[in-house]
Amino acid sequence: MLFILITPIFSAAQSTQVSQIPLAQECKRADTGDPRSPSNPDIPYIISPRRTLLLTDKPKLHWNQVLGVKSYDVSLQKGNSVVWQTKVNTNQVVYPGEPRLEPGVEYSLIVKADNGKLSTEEKPNARGFSLLPQEETQVVKAAITQLNNQKVSDKVKALQCAFFYIGADLKSEAIETLEALITSGMKEVSIYRKLGYLYWQTGVNARAEIHYLDAQKLAKTRKDIVQQAQIAETLGGLYLAVDDEKEAVKWLTQARDNYKTLGYTKRVEELDKQIKELKTDKATV
Numbered sequence: 001m002l003f004i005l006i007t008p009i010f011s012a013a014q015s016t017q018v019s020q021i022p023l024a025q026e027c028k029r030a031d032t033g034d035p036r037s038p039s040n041p042d043i044p045y046i047i048s049p050r051r052t053l054l055l056t057d058k059p060k061l062h063w064n065q066v067l068g069v070k071s072y073d074v075s076l077q078k079g080n081s082v083v084w085q086t087k088v089n090t091n092q093v094v095y096p097g098e099p100r101l102e103p104g105v106e107y108s109l110i111v112k113a114d115n116g117k118l119s120t121e122e123k124p125n126a127r128g129f130s131l132l133p134q135e136e137t138q139v140v141k142a143a144i145t146q147l148n149n150q151k152v153s154d155k156v157k158a159l160q161c162a163f164f165y166i167g168a169d170l171k172s173e174a175i176e177t178l179e180a181l182i183t184s185g186m187k188e189v190s191i192y193r194k195l196g197y198l199y200w201q202t203g204v205n206a207r208a209e210i211h212y213l214d215a216q217k218l219a220k221t222r223k224d225i226v227q228q229a230q231i232a233e234t235l236g237g238l239y240l241a242v243d244d245e246k247e248a249v250k251w252l253t254q255a256r257d258n259y260k261t262l263g264y265t266k267r268v269e270e271l272d273k274q275i276k277e278l279k280t281d282k283a284t285v
Helices: 134-148 152-168 169-183 189-202 204-223 224-242 245-262 263-283
Strands: 047-048 052-054 060-063 072-078 081-088 091-092 108-112 129-131
Touching: 047 169, 052 169, 052 224, 060 072, 060 108, 081 091, 081 189, 134 152, 152 169, 169 189, 189 224, 204 224, 224 245, 245 263
Parallel strands: 052 129
Antiparallel strands: 047 060, 060 091, 072 081, 072 108
16 A cells, blocks of 8 residues: 655745755665666667556557667567557557556566567566556545645646656656656756666666766756766766776766865765775776
8 A cells, every 4th residue: 555645845935946856866776687788779678668667557658769770569468468569660659548457467568670679689678567556546646636736836746746756666657757847948957867867777777877967967067066976976886887897987086076075085085995996806807
C-alpha cells in the first residue's frame, strides 16, 4: 500500500521561484545493472519505459533512433507471449491501450530495426515495466489532482508532479514531465541534474551524460561553484561506471579543484586519494 501526504510546497508569492524546489542529491552510483549498456548506436535500445512503474495504461514507447533506419517492428511481451505489435517509421509510438495492460505484471518492449538489430542485443537486456497496482493508482491520481489544484504556476505544478512521480517510482512519467519543461524553455540546473539521475537509474547512460553536461554548462554560466563541484563529482562517478577512467579522472580533478575553492578540505582530501588510486591502477595495467 502506498501512503502519501501532500502539502503545499509554495505560497502564491513563491510561485515564480522555481529554483527553490528541493532536489534530492544524486546517488554516487545509481542502480543500473551493467553500467556499460546501452552504448551501441546501431541498436534500437529501449529509452522508456524501462525499470519503472507506470501510472498510465497508454504509455509512450521510446527507443534509440538508429542512423539510416527507416522502420521498426515493435512488440510488447508478457513473458514469452506477444500481447501487441506494430510497425512504425519513427523511434516512438503510444501504446493504444488495447489489449488492456494488467497492473502488477511486468511487460517487455522489444524493437527490431530494419537493419536487423534488436533492442534485446543490449547486454544485459533492459528490465521491463509494470503498471502501478489499481489501489495505489487511485491514491496517486488523487494526490496529483490535489497538487494541480494549488494556486501556483503551471511550471511549478509540473515540477511538483515530477518530484512526486519520482517518489512513487514512476520514473518514465517523471522523465517525460521534466523533458517537457526543458522543451518549454525552462532552464534550471536542478532539472538537468534530476534528468541525468533518472536516466542513470534506468540505465540509459548516454542520456544521463548529456543532461549532466548540460547541467554543468548552466552552472558555469551562473557561476555556481557548489553545483559545479557536485556535478563534476557525479560525472566522475558516471565515467567510472562505464570504465572511462581518463574522463573520470578529469571530472574528479575538476570537482576537487572546485571544492578547494569552496574550502571543503575534507572532500578535497578524499578526492585526492581517489584520483591518485585511479592513476596508480592505470599505471599498473
